[in-house]
Structure formats: structure tokens, C-alpha cells
Amino acid sequence: MKLFRKISLAACLSTLPFMTFAWGTNGHRISGEIASRYLTPKAAAAVKSILGNESIAMASNWADFIKSDENYKYLSTWHYVDFDKPMSQADMIGYLEKDTEVDAYTKMKFMIAELKKPSTTKENKLLYLRMLIHIVEDVHQPFHTGHKDDQGGNGFKVTWFAKPSNLHSVWDTELIEFQNLSYTEYVSWINFTTPAQVAQLQKQPISTWLYESSQIAEKLYTDVKPDEVLNYKYNFNHVDILNQQLLKGGVRLAGVLNDIFGR
Template sequence: MKIFRKISLVAIMFCLPVITFAWGTNGHRICGEIAYSYLTPKAKLAVQQILGNESVAMASNWADFIKSDDNYRYLSAWHYVDFDKPYTLPEMKAFLAKDTEVDAYTKMNFLIAELKKPTTTKENKLLYLHMLIHIVEDVHQPMHTAHKDDQGGNGFKVSWFGKPTNLHSIWDTELINFQELSYTEYAAAINHTTAAQRAEWQKAPISEWLYESNQLAEAIYAGAKPNDNLSYKYNFNNLATLNQQLLKGGVRLAGVLNEIFK
């Protein structure tokens, strides 16, 4: 009877819908590790006072892990911004200027404003910092600024080395995991920027982050067909873009936190 129960539980687990996380565990930690390396001393102290012994890298995944708690289901829509067509930069800015939806754009603006307020409670600061760290990283994963009709590529079915998956998951986890590096090794491998480059990336408004990611998402859609079996060539063709977005996500997160806690 006990064996039957165990088999039944395993079967149920395989029947549950797969939940995809932006960047996956390692991707978020890579961004967080990079961000921490560029925090000012003042920002480091402020972040530490809120997170306690939790590093920025480890805090990066809280927003995905908490999805299993029904009390936090309302946060699910904060992770992405879906678009119904490709936008030019002026169109993107005009669209976002009128955006009142619960999405990554409106919630990043909300979180930044709340974290700047001296009256924000300690409990809310912890929630808001966790979410801001995660969402800034999320929107640098191009498929979090992708098509509404396929849920950011979740409905775009492909295979990865013969294993059925979807385009969103390829960019969340498969490409990163294929490099076979720990998050600290990966961050060290790609974290090479100049002060001028960091300043350029950090001065861009959030609307430009989303435009850049959306443009990349359109290129990603164009670079694959439904039911394609993606493997070595896909990794070779897309690794530079992947690494650039991980790096930009970390650098820009540092810029946001430095501005909040200046």
C-alpha cells in the first residue's frame, strides 16, 4: 500500500503543469551576484539591513519560490509585460505612459517609489526589495517582454536536445544550465564592464530596457520554428545575447539600488 501511494504521488507530480521561472535559479543568482559587485558602500549597507544574512544573489529567487504560497498569488503578474505586436521605441514609450495594468513595468515603478519612502515599514521593505531585485532581472530575460498570445513563449513548443520544452524555458534555464557553471563561476566569467559602459546602461530608463528586451524577443521568435529541435547551433548563435542580458540585468539592478539608497 505504501509503495502504491509513493507511485501515485510521483504520477501526480508529473501530471502537474510545469511552472517556468524567469532566468531560472542560476540566472537570477548570476544577475544578483553581478549587481552586488557594483553596489555603493551605502547601498550595500542599506540592502544588508533589509535582507539580513541573505545575499542579493540568494534573494533573487524569493519571488519565484513564493509562488507556491496562495497568499502571494497576487504577485504572479508582476514578473512580465506582454505585448501584442513589435513596437518602435516611441510606440513603446507611448504604450507604457498609458500603462495601468498590473505588470512588471507598473510594479517596478511602484516598488522603487515605496523603497524610497522613509515611512515604509520594515516588513514591506523586505517584500518590496525581494520583488524589485527579481523583476529588474526578469525583464532582461527577453521572453518576459514577449507575445501575449503564447504567454511569453510558454506556448511555443520546441525541443532541447530531443527533450520537449518551450521557447520560454530555453531562455529561462536550458541555455544557462548548458554552460555547466555555478552561478558564481558564471558571474565571474561574464562580469567584465567599463565604467563608461555601466553608466550608459544605467542611465537608460525602464522603458528602454523593455524595448531592448522586446526587440530581442522578436528576434528569438524569428530564430525558431514550432517543434524545432534546438541544440548546439542554437547555443552557439545565442550565447552572446544571453550573456549580455544577464550582465545588463545585474548592472542595471545595481544602478537602481544605488539610486534608491543613495
């Protein structure tokens, strides 16, 4: 029986690099904590009325946590929007205007609309708020707007120092954990903005977020070769982009919540 359990565990772990997650636990908490610092008092009160004692930072990982529950399997495609090819900003806007897939773009728009409705049930408000927090953060991880044919970088194998990995996992977790900071320490490191920068980020539409992320992903695909070993130099060359995306995700999430619940 013990041998069977070990074999089963090994089989499960062997599939992890190909599962579609976004920022790891710390990454989501970083953006969530940043978002909480840009909420209006009215929005902060509304969020607390839905989440209770659960902070945005803690709520931000719920959508990954419940992937183990078959009842929530239908949410799996909400986390990303992959593209077949690079697009200009105009082409992407046109593509998204016609998008009818169950993906991050269509579901963010759906949840924003539902959270604005007074008639939405308390149960659904909790579900939609938790999912919206997570997915806004998700789409700032570049490979959540990556290529369909490699599952957003999950199929692009690399080695992180001596550990077998893939591009998606490197950006989900490896780079963030390499900084060796708690999520609150990380926020103190990167959370510096001017009012003008906040206003600019918060007025940009979701299509701009996705275009920016996809442009970053396209460059990241060309930065390395399959099976390449990534280490200190990769971190040195990319940590600023990583931090920029974590910060943008938090600031923009606050803007969305302020728009829903009141400025």
C-alpha cells in the first residue's frame, strides 16, 4: 500500500510542469497585497464585506487551491488566454472584440459585470471576487498570454540551475522564489509609484494588459533555446520585467475593484 502511494505521488508530481498555473503562491500574494494598498476606502469596505477576514493577498491563491476539487474543474480555462501567433495591438483588439472562448478575457469581463449587479447572490460575489483577483494577476504573468501549441510555455523545457523545469514554471515560481523574500518584503521592495503612474495604469483597458503581456512573452520565447540551462544571468536580465509585471498587476487590480465598488 505504501509503495502504491509513493508511485501515485510520483505520477502526480511528474505532471506538474505541464499544468497551467500562474504566479506561484508568493507572486499572487505580492500583487494582492499591492492592490490592497491602492483601494479607495469605499472599495476596501466592499471587498471586506465579501471576503470577511480574508485579505486580498490570501484570497488571491484560492483559484489555484480549488483546482484539486472536481466541482471547480469548469474554472480551469478562466486563467489564461493563449494566442496562435504574435499580434499587433490593433489585431489583438480586433481578436478580443470577437472572442467568445471561455478564457481569461471573457470571464474577467463577465465577473466585473456580475460584481456590479446588486442582484448577484452573496455566494456568487465571493466566487467571482476571488476568481477576478486571481485572474487579473494571472494575465500579468507573460506566459498566460503565450502560445497555444506549448500550453503557454509549459511545453518549453529548460533547466533552472540543476532542476528540470519549463518557461512557464520559471516565471510562475522560480524567479520569484530566487529573490528569497516574503511577499510583504517583496512588496516593500517594488511598490513605488507616482499618482500619475497609477492613474495611467488604471485607465488602460484589459486589451492593453494582454497585449503587453503577450509582447513580453514573445520576447521571452526568443531569449532562450529549448533545454537551455537558466541561472544567475537569466535572473539578472529579467528580474526588472518580473517586478514590473507584479506591480502592474496589483495596481490594475485595485483599479478594477475601485471601478466596481466605488472610488
